[in-house]
Amino acid sequence: QKEVEQDPGPLSVPEGAIVSLNCTYSNSAFQYFMWYRQYSRKGPELLMYTYSSGNKEDGRFTAQVDKSSKYISLFIRDSQPSDSATYLCAMEPIYSGAGSYQLTFGKGTKLSVIP
């Protein structure tokens, strides 16, 4: 079992739809949870991050973490064609003091928002 599992899609939705993207993980040490957006032929850019369980909202985006189920989600409301990209979840354990900050990424879900 991989440490982080993410359905690669592709996912195609009409403009204005609510999008739900999900990841599951197996490592209980993960404490920081991130969502990155990656446009074609670009590097990933941080969209949102959350610490521990709970919800976090930023405009049309909501990140949700359920540590008891080892499950994280990203919701996109009123999706736009400009949201078409690959969305990568990423996770990081608490800093151990050894100096290494190893982000573990999911495979990414490719999203297309159709006008």
Add this chain to the structure above:
Amino acid sequence: EAGVAQSPRYKIIEKRQSVAFWCNPISGHATLYWYQQILGQGPKLLIQFQNNGVVDDSQLPKDRFSAERLKGVDSTLKIQPAKLEDSAVYLCASSRKISGFSYNEQFFGPGTRLTVL
């Protein structure tokens, strides 16, 4: 603030040839990362530098990959000799110096797309 710069953007080589990639991080960022992203996969960390010292190279295939960060700024990643399975996008990222907090935003460059024939 200028972003992370990488060059070249694209490279095509024959197997067994050598290749080098260059990265210039965001000014003032002490930590630099090299990732390998194979098509359809998430990025995988190859090596992490703090200033000019290696913090983590546990996933770097050291028989063929090498990296350096002279003077704690620019970095180069080299592959010698290249194999077909090295075809991937090589991403460079940087972040500020860690002060004891775990969360530490990484800023990614556009990547170098390597094709090995």
